[in-house]
Amino acid sequence: MSLEFYLHKFQDLNTLRQNGHNKPHKVCLLLAVMDLISIGAIQHNRIELSAELKHCFSIHFMRLRAGNDADTPENPFFHLRSEGFWHLHYQAGIDACMVDRYSKSKIAYASLDDELFEFFQSSIISADLRLALTMNLTRLPELYQRWAQQLGKSEKTARNYIGAVQGSLSEMAKQHGLTDKTLTDIGSYHHYQRAVTPLRELAEFKAKDARGKAMYSNALKNYGEFLADLGQVDVTADLDEIQASANLSPTEKAVLISTRLGQGRFREHLLQQWQGCAVTGYPMPAMLVASHIKPWRAANNIERLDPHNGLLLLANIDKAFDKGFITFEKNGAILLSSVLEQPSVLGISPKMSLKVRDAHQPYLAYHRERVFAG
Helix, strand or coil: CCHHHHHHHHHHHCCCECCCCCHHHHHHHHHHHHHHHCCCCCCCECCCCCHHHHHHHHHHHHHHHCCCCCCCHHHHHHHHHHCEEEEEEECCCHHHHCCCCCCCEEEEEEEEEEHHHHHHHHHHHHHHHHHHHHHHCCCHHHHHHHHCCCCCCCHHHHHHHHHHHCCCCHHHHHHHCCCCCHHCCCHHHHHHHHHHHHHHHHHHHHHHHHHHHCCCHHHHEEEEEHHHHHHHHHHHHHHHHHHHHCCCCCHHHHHHHHHHHHCCCHHHHHHHHHHHCCCCCCCCCEEEEECCCCHHHHCCCHHHHHHHHHEEEEEEHHHHHHHCCCCCCCCCCCEECCCCCHHHHHHHCCEEEECHHHHHHHHHHHHHHCCCCC
């Protein structure tokens, strides 16, 4: 099958819609499989519901869940069979017709179409497949507003931004021949940037943005960040850079890839060091993200692997830290950026702090000076 076939399939999975949103379980499991393939944890077209796969599922699930969604990776592992590209392999002696849910004693593993497994092995192609998957969750404007509010934007700001991108800015882009569709109907981050980059240079846009006190440029930028986050564009670029490096051995590449994805020994060191979320103390590993203090792109390979350049954080706090909406003083006291409109929505309080060790100080200083939005 062609890539176009799978992109179409991924955009239109058979997902259950409840309480106004599509359940994210199938999306999260496929994203988790791509993660494990990228770090070499899955090297052959044989996918077992391992602890590692469950953990990766949980990371994506924390990001995309809503309401009372339950962290149950076994459900999509079984029900993905209805999509046609996901194939279940049963234990010896088991009649497939008699199996109506996942059971380790009945289902040995799953496999993908051979062509799809090859596509998953390409970081470039998998980036487009990742973004195609997000089209299932809900309409992108709805998902954007939830994403923006989860990052501390007010409901009013999120609504104004998406209204501008979906409305007047889309019309302007169409009138100037930059796109033939509404900007929020563009599913690819790269295609979106192809349309909005020349849009920003139009005299008409600059005048409108000046009258709006930069609201329109901020809206385009923020929506682009949303698409990049969904498609994990930065991660994909970093993985490509590692793979292309002629100065690294295969083992070194594997370690760096694992670290970039917040897995492997880097995560294990952080779990041992922090014993829970570095800020709240929350102990459940499945809910915690291994985050770099000095960003990956700014760090050298030694700094990237240094566990003192890492914090173990709940997903909402990790996202705020990564975006520079929060940082920490030398004594560990939290600093909140004025950009963070509603910190309480993220469960962030000005009374929070972390226990800083001397080895963390250079990395935290970099974050305060170069990442923090102020």
